[in-house]
Structures are given as C-alpha cells and as structure tokens.
Amino acid sequence: MKTLSYRVDQDRIFQRVLELAEIGKVGETGTQRFALTEEDKEAQLLVSSWMKEAGMCVWHDHFGNLIGRKEGSDPRLPVVMIGSHIDTVPNGGRFDGTVGVIGGIEVVQAIHEAGIAHRHPIEVVAFCDEEGSRFSDGLFGSRGMIGKVSKEDFLLKDEAGVTRYEALKSFGFGMNPDEFKKSVRKKGEIKVFLEMHIEQGPYLEQYKKPVGIVKGIAGPAWLKVQLRGEAGHAGTVPMSLRRDPMTGAAEIIKKIEDICKGDTTGTMVGTVGVIEAFPGGRNVIPESVVFTLDLRDIDLERRNRALQEIEAEIREVCNERDLNFHVGKLQEIDPVHCSAEVVQSLEASSRELNIDAPVMISGAGHDAMFMAEITEMGMIFVRCRGGISHNPKEWANREDIAKGTQVLARTVEKYI
Numbered sequence: 322m323k324t325l326s327y328r329v330d331q332d333r334i335f336q337r338v339l340e341l342a343e344i345g346k347v348g349e350t351g352t353q354r355f356a357l358t359e360e361d362k363e364a365q366l367l368v369s370s371w372m373k374e375a376g377m378c379v380w381h382d383h384f385g386n387l388i389g390r391k392e393g394s395d396p397r398l399p400v401v402m403i404g405s406h407i408d409t410v411p412n413g414g415r416f417d418g419t420v421g422v423i424g425g426i427e428v429v430q431a432i433h434e435a436g437i438a439h440r441h442p443i444e445v446v447a448f449c450d451e452e453g454s455r456f457s458d459g460l461f462g463s464r465g466m467i468g469k470v471s472k473e474d475f476l477l478k479d480e481a482g483v484t485r486y487e488a489l490k491s492f493g494f495g496m497n498p499d500e501f502k503k504s505v506r507k508k509g510e511i512k513v514f515l516e517m518h519i520e521q522g523p524y525l526e527q528y529k530k531p532v533g534i535v536k537g538i539a540g541p542a543w544l545k546v547q548l549r550g551e552a553g554h555a556g557t558v559p560m561s562l563r564r565d566p567m568t569g570a571a572e573i574i575k576k577i578e579d580i581c582k583g584d585t586t587g588t589m590v591g592t593v594g595v596i597e598a599f600p601g602g603r604n605v606i607p608e609s610v611v612f613t614l615d616l617r618d619i620d621l622e623r624r625n626r627a628l629q630e631i632e633a634e635i636r637e638v639c640n641e642r643d644l645n646f647h648v649g650k651l652q653e654i655d656p657v658h659c660s661a662e663v664v665q666s667l668e669a670s671s672r673e674l675n676i677d678a679p680v681m682i683s684g685a686g687h688d689a690m691f692m693a694e695i696t697e698m699g700m701i702f703v704r705c706r707g708g709i710s711h712n713p714k715e716w717a718n719r720e721d722i723a724k725g726t727q728v729l730a731r732t733v734e735k736y737i
C-alpha cells in the first residue's frame with residue numbers, strides 16, 4: 322500500500338538529529354540545552370527553519386512553545402498535533418525529545434512535498450522546558466498549553482536567580498508571559514496528540530524490536546529534602562556528639578532504595594540525583610544537606626504509599642539523630658493511560674507496515690501526559706542502544722527512527 326510512510330526520508334531525519342546535537346554540544350556525543358537559554362534560542366531558530374521548509378507557518382506561544390502549522394482544507398477543524406521537546410538534561414544525549422520533533426517535521430514535509438491533500442490542520446510542537454533542568458519543574462510548555470500553569474510557576478528561579486518569567490519575557494520571538502492565557506488550548510481544539518520518543522529504557526532492545534507502542538506513562542513525584550544539624554570541626558567533634566545531616570541523608574537515601582527495591586512489580590523507581598552540603602568544606606561537618614528525590618510508578622496509589630513510607634523514615638531518622646528536616650514537593654504528576662483508540666490505530670499502522678511493535682509502559686515522563694487531559698493521546702517508542710538515556714552515550718539508529726516515523730506518518734494519515 323503506497324502510503325505517506327514510504328515518503329519518510331530516513332537520512333534527512335538522522336542528519337537533522339545530529340545537526341541539532343551540535344548546538345549545546347558537550348564532549349564528543351553529549352548535549353546540554355536548558356530551556357530559554359542562548360543554546361535553546363539557536364536550536365529553536367534551526368528547528369523553525371526546518372518547519373518552514375516543510376511548508377509550515379511558525380510562531381511561539383506565550384509559554385515558549387515553538388509551533389509549526391500546516392493548514393488543511395478546513396481551518397475550523399481540530400488540529401492533528403505532533404509534539405515533543407528539544408531541551409535537555411545536564412550532560413544529556415542527542416536523541417531524547419529531538420527524535421519526536423524532527424520526526425514530526427518529517428511527516429509534514431513528506432505531506433508537503435507529495436502535495437497530499439488533508440482536511441485538518443497539522444501542528445508540530447517543540448514544547449518549552451520539558452526536562453525541568455533549569456527551573457526545577459518539568460513539562461512546563463505542555464502544562465501551560467492545557468491551562469495548568471500557575472503564576473508561581475513563572476516565578477521559579479534558576480541557579481543564577483533568573484525567574485522563568487524573566488527568561489520568557491527576554492527570550493524574544495514575540496512571546497509575552499503576561500499574555501499566557503491567550504496560548505491555552507481547550508478540549509475540542511485538538512483532534513489527536515501523537516508523540517514519538519526514544520524509549521530511554523532496555524525493553525525494546527531486550528526483545529529485539531525497533532519500535533514500541535505506549536499504553537501508559539509512569540507518574541513522577543519530585544521532592545526536595547532538607548536536613549539541618551550542627552556544623553563543626555571534622556577533627557575535633559567526637560562521632561557520638563555529632564548532629565551530622567550528611568550521614569542522616571545517607572541513611573535515608575539507603576532506606577529509599579530499600580523501599581523501591583521492595584516493590585515486587587518492578588515499576589517503582591526512586592532516584593536521588595542531586596545532593597548538596599552547606600557550607601561544603603572538606604574539614605567541616607555540614608550544617609545542612611539538601612537532596613532531591615524523583616519517585617515514579619505507573620500505579621498512583623502505590624507511589625503515594627511509598628511517599629508516605631519515605632516521609633515516615635525521614636521523620637524517624639531525624640528524631641534519632643536530632644536533625645531538623647523539611648520535605649518540599651517540586652511536582653507531582655499522576656500516571657496516565659494512553660487513548661485505547663489511538664493505541665489501536667498505532668497497532669494497525671504497525672501491522673500495515675509489517676513492523677512488530679509491542680505495547681508497553683513508559684517509565685519516563687512526556688509532554689503527552691498533559692496533552693491527554695484535553696485530547697486523545699498516543700506515543701510511539703524507538704529502540705535505543707542499551708536503554709541508555711540522560712547520558713552522552715544515548716544512541717538510536719537511523720533505521721529504527723525511520724520505522725518509528727513511518728508508523729507516525731501512517732497514523733497521522735488516518736487522522737488528517
């Protein structure tokens with residue numbers, strides 16, 4: 322069946338992924354592009370040029386989302402939207418997010434170059450600040466697009482003390498956070514949201530499949546735990562007299578690992594990615610220690626029970642060690658299920674293309690989680706080597722990315 326999927330240019334996709342990765346390059350194969358930075362601006366200009374080449378008009382909404390739109394025969398019809406992100410984690414890889422934006426542009430470019438008529442408008446979105454690397458809460462652009470961003474979200478500060486509001490206000494491209502309400506999309510405005518993304522886990526490689534179809538996305542809870550004891554001289558204070566928040570943190574972090582490892586389903590994961598000590602002297606018992614916790618599960622009840630267990634452990638360890646503590650919630654996102662109808666449509670597209678794509682769960686979070694609140698949502702996964710992600714070693718091969726884009730194209734064809 323000669324469908325749009327045959328027009329996907331795998332070399333053009335792969336070259337664009339590698340070209341984009343040169344912006345914010347770290348070492349040989351790493352990338353670091355935090356939201357609303359100079360690197361992000363350079364990347365947005367490059368991606369905008371590809372969107373225009375694909376026949377789209379391009380603009381930024383007031384949440385900093387980069388949007389390309391190709392009109393159909395009836396502009397009043399709801400949008401067929403494809404999206405992901407181009408911002409990264411610190412010292413990240415080259416494929417996380419970019420594969421979905423570049424793959425989406427490729428689908429529209431194939432339609433444009435083939436002169437394929439379609440009724441619905443198509444939009445490709447590079448969502449702002451998906452990773453939350455700069456302002457410590459993620460999925461900002463997609464949360465904003467569905468109207469779930471508060472004024473406080475604009476006041477979050479980066480390490481230099483710059484607020485997200487100031488970063489948006491000064492980024493250019495006509496965006497203005499004072500008018501963010503104008504950029505909110507309502508239920509009914511979008512017919513379907515599709516996101517293609519590297520799996521960022523080992524499942525597809527383990528089962529030797531190039532592509533997967535997502536049926537559910539685990540929900541992340543992000544916490545900031547602060548422990549306070551008493552600073553002292555590393556050489557003179559006997560161990561029995563110390564109120565050391567670092568050893569308290571070590572005991573708590575080990576208990577977090579035990580709680581997560583104790584989950585027999587294997588879907589509960591907990592990560593302490595950042596830990597800082599004040600004042601941070603090698604011969605000073607710290608006065609305070611701050612660490613982050615990223616706790617996820619596909620089952621909301623199980624995740625919240627684990628959170629309660631962890632908070633009880635924090636209380637117990639701090640009582641025993643005479644430490645003060647504060648647990649702050651940075652973000653809590655519920656797990657979501659993908660639209661059954663879209664999952665079936667993606668499965669049918671894979672079958673029609675003779676691609677054996679298993680249905681699976683996503684441990685990583687995605688912009689699709691929030692888009693599911695206002696429209697039917699589906700996700701396509703692309704195999705990545707060793708399941709490695711959030712790491713300069715991240716890699717997906719051009720054939721697998723092309724297969725994922727073909728499934729995306731075949732499915733988009735059914736909706737436009």
Ligand SMILES: CSCC[C@H](NC(N)=O)C(=O)O
Nearest residue numbers: 451452459460541685686687
């Ligand atoms: C929950 S906000 C951060 C989203 C990020 N997403 C990906 N795909 O890496 C993650 O899963 O860590």
Ligand SMILES: [Mn+2]
Nearest residue numbers: 410417452711
């Ligand atoms: Mn990521």
